[in-house]
Amino acid sequence: MxxxxxxxxxxxxxxxxxxxxxxxxxxxxxxxxxxxxxxSASSQNPVPAKRKRGLxxxxxxxxxxxxxxxxxxxxxxxxxxxxxxxxxxxxxxxxxxxxxxxxxxxxxxxxxxxxxxxxxxxxxxxxxxxxxxxxxxDLSGIKKHFSRKHGEKKWKCEKCSKKYAVHSDWRAHCKICGTREYRCDCGTLFSRRDSFITHRAFCDALAEESARVTQANPVADHHQHLYSQPLSSHELAAGQSTTMQPQFPDGLRSQHADIRRSHGTYVTMKQEISSPWAACQGPEPQPAASTSQSQMDPLSSIYATMLESEFQREGQSSLPASYRTSTTFPFLSATALFQKEAQMGAVTARPRHIDQMAAHTSSATGFSLGWCSGGAPLHGVKTHSALLHEMACPPPPPADIAGFSEGKPQ
DNA sequence: GACTAGAAGGGGCTAAGGTT
DNA sequence: AACCTTAGCCCCTTCTAGTC
Structure with a gap:
């Protein structure tokens, strides 16, 4: 035409x-x-407030x-x-x-x-x-056009190897290349947000499915497959043994936390709980005999005292033996904490929200609900949860924590 | 020589349309 | 819907002709 x-x-x-x-x-x-x-359009219409370019x-x-x-x-x-x-x-x-x-x-x-x-x-x-x-x-327009479409693309992006014939196009691309990056928990990288969202939907569904399987079979965990490493906090919370010592590389662990932060989900817990993990990779566990109350660090000692008084207030003669022998509450993994709470709940009264927490293992919000549930827990349980919350958010622990990896409570 | 106006080159920004 | 590419517009700088 x-x-x-x-x-x-x-x-x-x-x-x-x-x-x-x-x-x-x-x-x-x-x-x-x-x-x-x-x-013709411009001659008929009055000049618009914002000038529009021609087609x-x-x-x-x-x-x-x-x-x-x-x-x-x-x-x-x-x-x-x-x-x-x-x-x-x-x-x-x-x-x-x-x-x-x-x-x-x-x-x-x-x-x-x-x-x-x-x-x-x-x-x-x-x-x-x-x-x-x-x-x-315009002349510069036709020159740019000819270079772009029919000229040699001699400007190459170092990051993505895209080539450009116009220097300013290349510079504009280089400014944004690599700035938009989306990383899933599983480590997969995406340059496009929509691809990332699609993948995450899949990944989350898989995680939920794994959580269900985990309840039946504690070994199953898609992150184990994906990372070839255990475990994230919510998975630990699902009731896995404390003898399993998660070994996220530091970089991966913090990265994991960053990702969750960017999703606005269970960041805080993830980071807080990661500290005990680091501690538990420390020296060999001390013999039980050597871990007397006097050798506890102050926080452990305080917590043991609080728990004992809590039990006494509830009419129990004293803390169950398994709790007294353990000297490492403040630095237990989330699993250990939950297990201890579950045991305590079994001794006193089992709170429903503990089951709910376990059921929400793969859900970020579900996990936080476990800590922050506004529901009315049974008497005594609220105190335990609060204590556990305090335990889960301690200041960085000392490097060597005696007796941490003694295993699960009796 | 100083000054001014016009032409040209180049780069940045962004709307529009195409692609994924 | 989000992203990418392309083209239009604008601005700045440089260079030169013309004038005083």
């Missing part, structure tokens, strides 16, 4: 004779009656159409002296230079007549912008 009242068609010579670009031009007339939607490739119908050769579009010093082969960006520069060679020269004269708007067509015949009706409105 040709453009309507296109008046003139200036064709630049494709060939440069003797290295000198000759600006001879041919005038052509293209006569068809076709209205330009852009201009691509719909130049002013009265504009002068200029066809530059590929050489011209790509050349930097396209005006070349036939004597010394020196190139110049502009004809005026060349003409001035020719004076030095005592060659005839002619500077472009300023003209008083009104300059008609120029539009430029792409020299590539197969290109949509080769059609005068789709000519581009």
């Amino acid at each position: 040709l453009h309507g009242s296109m008046r003139a068609f200036v064709l630049e010579e494709e060939e440069n004779k003797a290295g000198l670009e000759v600006a001879s031009s041919t005038m052509m007339k293209v006569e068809e009656n076709m209205s330009n939607p852009t201009t 691509p490739g719909n130049p002013d119908p009265d504009a002068e159409v200029i066809a530059l050769s590929p050489n011209t579009l790509m050349a930097t010093n396209r005006f070349v002296c036939e004597i010394c082969n020196k190139g110049f960006q502009r004809d005026q520069n060349l003409q001035l230079h020719r004076r030095g060679h005592n060659l005839p020269w002619k500077l472009k004269q300023r003209t008083n007549k009104q300059v008609r708007k120029k539009v430029y067509i792409c020299p590539d015949a197969s290109c949509v912008h080769h059609d005068p009706s789709r000519a581009l409105g």
Whole structure:
């Protein structure tokens, strides 16, 4: 489809004779009656508050159409002296230079007549912008277009290996390349948010399924498969043995926490609980005999005292033996804490929300519900949960914690 | 020589349209 | 829906012709 009242068609010579670009031009007339939607619309409507650009490739119908050769579009010093082969960006520069060679020269004269708007067509015949009706409105535009579509892409992004022909495009890409990165818990990386969301839906469903399986078979855990490492806090909370010592690499552990933070989910617990893990990778467990109350660290001691008094208040003679022998409450893993609470609940009264917590193992919100449930727990249980909460959020523990890995409570 | 105006080059920003 | 590419617009700088 040709453009309507296109008046003139200036064709630049494709060939440069003797290295000198000759600006001879041919005038052509293209006569068809076709209205330009852009201009007709703009003439009918009042000027909008925010200026809108015209559609691509719909130049002013009265504009002068200029066809530059590929050489011209790509050349930097396209005006070349036939004597010394020196190139110049502009004809005026060349003409001035020719004076030095005592060659005839002619500077472009300023003209008083009104300059008609120029539009430029792409020299590539197969290109949509080769059609005068789709000519581009400015010279830099057609140059950029020709470079992008038909030129050599010599600018390469170091990060993603994408190539660009226009330097500014390359720079714009380099600014944002690698800044949008989405990482799932399972370690998979995504550059696109939608892909990441899709994957996460799958990954979460898998985690929930694993949690259900975990209740029946504590070994099953998709993160174990994915990381080849145990475990995350919510999985521990599902009731796995404390003899399993999670060994997240520090980097992965903090990364995991960061990811959850970005999801707005169970970040805090994850980070808090990770500290005891680090501690539990410490020295060999001490013999039970060596872990007397006097050797406890202050927090352990305080907690043991609190628990004992709690039991006594509830009518129990004293803390069960298994609790008294354990000296490491503040630095137990989440599993150990839950198990202890569950045991205590079995001794006193088993709270429903503990079961709920276990059932929510893969759900971030479910996990936090376990800690922050607004429901009315049974008498005594609230105290235990509060104590456990305090235990789960201790200051960083000392490096060697005696007796941590003694295993699960009797 | 100083100053001004115009042309050209290049880069940044962003709307529009296409793609995934 | 989000992302990517393309093209239009604008601004700044540089260079040169013309004028005083």
